[in-house]
Amino acid sequence: MRENALWSLIVVFVPFSLVSIGGGPSIFAGIQHQSVEVYHWVTAREFVDLFAIARAAPGPGSMLVTLLGWKVAGWTGAIVATLALFVPSSLLCYGITKIWNHYRGRHWHTALENGLAPIGAGLILAGVFAIFRIAGAGILSWVIAGVAAAVLALRPQLNPLTLLAGGAVAFALWHSMVPQFN
Template structure:
């Protein structure tokens, strides 16, 4: 049974890795669909919490997939998930780099690069929506999401300010009993 779960983690994450146009974060909508909706391995809330923990941890964004693996099956899940998310995409990137080097300035290559940029942005926008849907379970969390997103989108300041303001708001709201339990 455990080996079956590990092989499922590897196969699902290997498939997801091939969709990571724009980086690991861009593949999160598909990861959410597979982990939460199809396999029912964790709730949308737990998925969003794992993402949040990975985002505040130092290191690359792909660490979130290792954390998913850890939550699913401990150390073995972490190793299998990490290999699943990294190996196929790395091999594909290597092959693509060789092909691009051979193609040089081919018109089809310029068109492909131009077409992939909006795909990556669209996948990241879908990621934000899906994560917000999973994390926003009450009025307070919805307000924090909207204010934080607005601040980051409209301010030249670091996103760390949004994080600090959100934590301060949660502390104040908690002190006054305004947070749901």
């Protein structure tokens, strides 16, 4: 039974690993369907909780699958699920990266690299907006982000943990003093 559970984690997550173009968010809906309706690993309510935890915790949001594995089969489940989601896409990425770096210096490679760079930069900018939209952030979050960016621009050597701690204290204090705002 336990082997069956581990096997089904692999069967579910390996394909998701290879189709998760654009990262975790593109497969969350599919993972929810499989783990709630098809395999009944967790209830819909539990899934939402796990999702929130994975988002709040450090690391990629796709660590959600670690938690699903943990629910299904403890430590072994957590390890199997994590590997099933991260290994296939990483192998593919490794292969492509290897080819990519092998041809470094060629004219077409330089053109590809210089051509992709502004797209990468645009995607980061878009990512900043997307994160705020998902988080439903208020004006306070924007202010904290802006201040953090300004401080880092002036003092690039400053440890970002100081900033994170500052942001955490500012947010908690503000909410405890002005509870009606969000």
